[in-house]
Amino acid sequence: MPLTVTLWSIGALLGVGALGIALASNAAASRVVYGLCFGLSIILFVAAVVPRSAVALTASFPLGLPWIGAHFRLDVLSAFFLAIVNLGGAAASLYAIGYGAHEKHPSRILPFFPVFLAGMNLVILADDAFAFLVAWEFMSLSSWALVMAHHHDAENRRAGVVYLLMASFGTAALLMAFGLLAGSVGGYSFADIRDATHGPSWKSGLVLALVLLGAGSKAGLVPLHIWLPLAHPAAPSHVSALMSGVMTKVAIYGFIRIVFDLLGPPEFWWSMPPLTLGAITAMLGILSATIQSDLKKLLAYSTIENIGIVFVALGLALAFKANGMALPAGLAFTAALFHVFNHSLFKSLLFFGAGAVLNATGERDIERLGGLIHFMPRTAFLFLGACVAISALPPLNGFVSEWLVFQAILLSPSLPQWSLKLLVPAVGVALALSASLCAGCFVRAFGIAFLGRARSTAAKSAQETDLWSLSAMSGLLGLCLLAGLIPSYLIDTITPAAKAFVGGHMPTQGGIPWLSIVPIAESRSSYNGLLVFLFIVFSAFFAALIVRVLGSNASRRGPAWGCGYPDPGTAAQYTGSSFAQPIRRTLGNVAFVARDHLEMPPPGDTRPARFGVEIHDRVWDGVYTPILRAVDFCAGQLDRTHFLTIQGYLGLVFATLVALLLVIAIWP
Template identity: 90%
Template sequence: MSLTVALLSIAALLGAAGLAIALARSVEATRIIYGLCFGFSLILFVAAVVPRGAAALTAALPLGLPWIGAHFRMDVLSAFFLAIVNLGGAAASLYAIGYGAHEKHPSRILPFFPAFLAGMNLVLLADDAFSFLVAWEFMSLSSWALVMAHHHDAENRRAGFIYLLMASFGTLALLMAFGLLAGSVGGYSFADIRDAAHGPSWKSGLVLALVLLGAGSKAGLVPLHIWLPLAHPAAPSHVSALMSGVMTKVAIYGFIRIVFDLLGPPEFWWSMPTLTLGAITAMLGILSATIQSDLKKLLAYSTIENIGIIFVALGLALAFKANGMALPAALAFTAALFHVFNHSLFKSLLFFGAGAVQGATGERDIERLGGLIHSMPRTAFVFLGACLAISALPPLNGFVSEWLVFQAVLLSPSLPQWSLKLLVPAVGVALALSAALCAGCFVRAYGVAFLGRARSIAAKDARETDPWSLSAMSGLLALCLLAGLFPSYMIDTITPAAKLFVGGHVPTQGDIPWMSIVPIAESRSSYNGLLVFVFIIFSASVAALIVRRFGSKAIRRGPAWDCGYPDPSPATQYTGSSFAQPIRRTLGNVAFVARDHLDMPPPGDTRPARFGIEVHDRVWDGIYTPILRGVEFCADQLNRMNYLTIQEYLGLVFIALVGLLLVIAIWP
């Protein structure tokens, strides 16, 4: 029943895409289409969370390849991700009802937005490689169209091009992975792949590498992350929220589905590339975020960091599962899925906030913002909440999932392999560092953009955003708080998926009194978000009361103390780059070869002194530039193939044919 409803709603979303084309000239199209998207997303969400039996639901539709058709299946994992996707989709649609009204060319976005939602939902429900890849490509292409919505900007066109390249590369890797999984028999339905026993062989290692490439390029795993910081600022904010908060999660779903489900029992070394890449991704992501001054780029890099955390948790789950340690594996798996859920909430919220700021001021550069807490108090409040959540501060939800990841890291000494015993603590250190840097990064983002005084006229004249956007943001913030206060409910929701994919489950949390969570044993660790919340509220109120009672009774506003410099210009404030300077000097010289250049004229020279920062992208310089050069070289070499005679072309075909026949003859 749920599956039927879900499929019908997806069809309805596709219908909405068609309707958007029909309504292209209508003024009301924005409200109608986003309203429809909101409604269908909610239906899909309900279909995903409504209680079902333990068995997976399946359906086969006569679509796609003749005689094979398209298979769909909804199990606990699909349902969990379906809920995340549609929660994000509903929030983005609600936000867009208000935000989309400012759009100059809504007809460039409206048809693709429902199609994008439908594509993501289809990926989660697909039960054969063909439908999966078609849905995956559909998702990529519709999101590409959304990135290209403002294509008059050359920067956006470049972003769209790089995104398209990375997306097709990822699909190619997944295609080859499925080819290897299906084997020579060619059973492309997931049921066939599951049944075909995959013994430990070079093949499963190759599939793992291909899936890391394919899903990693979509999720934003370093070094395949380059498209995120380009594409997210290019897309309209509700779309960037979807791409960052939700689509990367669909990629994680693909990784889990293939590696935990289809590939058979894991081997311990599978976890090592996953852990290493995850840790590098987390570190590099947050370091890049810390030195960014474009708000949406900063958020995109922070997404990369969170993807790293999720991959570390999944790597841990693989390591524990391969060693038959069901409880730690379930803990790591639960932590990964919990963080997937949390990140989808607060990252969508942050992008909505960035969109609201951009809508109100026309600025994305935090160096030109400031003081927005006065002009946009409500947006500032929800953005602050999201910053606290993503910085993993209790009692919000980000803390719980990161805490669970660290609980899993702390169990690593019981792993039998020495390589993992040494690797996991190192990864844990990287995670701890990136969590701390993340807090610093968001202090900087919030402090520079919302506090202080306005650095530009646009920031000074900002107006509060519309109620639709505010309601979407407040709803997400409420969910962040709820998931932080009652994590036991979320953990128990994930438990069936953990049971299915890693063969174990953390103890049921719902029965524990006072809403505590005890992932392993009471003697080891426990956490109670509600208690922390009550304590914070209580102590803060008492402190406020005492200050009011015994301190100065009257509130007065005076000029900020200016350290004795009577310069009223807002340019004298602490800037984002000055905030980032310590990090840039200590860690950035390794990560980005960052250098400061000071050009101080000698006394008597009237030219101004200049201070410049030089930052390199090591991934781009080290990996993509050589690849580009190689492609250019090959293209130059192949260029002369343009001028062959017809016989020579025929001869090429002929030689290729004979060569292939020879291969068959020699190697049957």
């Protein structure tokens, strides 16, 4: 029953897309389309979370390739991801009811938005390689169309080209991975792949590499992340939220589905690429985020960091699973899925906040914002909540998943392999480093954009955003708080998936007194977010009360003290660039070869002094520039064949023919 409802709702979403084309010229179109998307997403969410037996539901249709058909399946993992996708989808649709009204060309967005939602849902339900890839392409292309919605901007056009290239590359990698999985028999349905005998070790290694390329490029794994900070900010903010908060999770679903389910029992070395790449991704992502001044780009880089954390947790789960350590594997897997859920909440919220700021001021550059806490107090509060959550600070939800990952790392000395014994501590340090850098990054983002004094007239005249947007953001923050204070229920929701995919799970958390969470045993570690939160609230009120009784209540307003040098101008405030300077100098030196240039004219010269920052993107310079150069070179060489004489062309055809015949003759 839930699967039928789900598939009908997805069909309806496609219909809404068509409706979007028909209505596009109408003034109320955006409300209708987004309202319908909201309703359908809620239905899909309910269908995913409604309690049912653990048996997977399946359906197949005579669509697609004639000898396969289209198979769909709803099991514990797809139900979990379906819930995430549609929660994000519902929030984005609700937000867009208000936000979409500001869109100048709704006809470029309305048809694609519901299709994008439908594509993501279909990827998660697909149960054969063909349906999976078709849905994957649906998702990629519709989101590409949404990225290109504002194509008058040259930067967005560049983002579109890079995204399209990387997306096609990713799909090609997945196509080959499925080809290898299906083998020469060609059983492309997931059930056939599961039943097939698993190939030799090199073959599964190759599949793992291809999946890392395919799903990793969609998720934003370094060094395949380059499209992400270009494309996510280019889209309208509610789409950015969906791409960052939800679409990257669909990519992670693809990784889990293939590596944990289809590829068979893991070997220990499978865990090393995700662990290493995840740690590098987390570090590089957050360092890049720290030096960005474009708010949406900053958020996109921070998405890359969070993907890194998820991949580290998945790598740990693989390592434990391969060594038959069921309980730690369950813990790491739970941590990964918990973080996936958390990130989908607070990243959507952050993008909504950035969109609200963009609408109110027309600015994405934090260096031209400031003081928004006075003009947009509600948005500021909600954005602050998301900043706390993403910085992995208790008592909000980001901390819980990070804490679970650390608990999993603490169990890894019992892994027998030496390579893992040496790798895991380094990964743990990278994780701790990225978590603390993340706090610095979001202090900077919030502090420069929302605190201080307005740096431009646009920021000064900002107005609070509409109620639709505010309600979507409040809902997400409420969920962040709930997941942070009572994580036990969410963990218990993940338990069946952990049981099915890694063979172990955390102890049931629901019955533990005081709603604590206990990953292994109470003597090892436990955490109670609710109690800590209540203590903090109680202590804060207690302190305020005591101060009120013992001390003075008087307060007055005056000019800022500033050590006796009050400065009425706003330019003397700390800027985002100056805030990031210490990090740029210490860690950025290594990561980006960052250099500060100060050009100071000699005394008497009236030229202004100039300050510049030089940043190198090592991934772009080291990986993509050589590839582009090689492609250019090959194209240049092949270009010569365009200018041959007729004899030359005939000779070419003859040579090819001979070469092919030789191949056939020599082939055993």
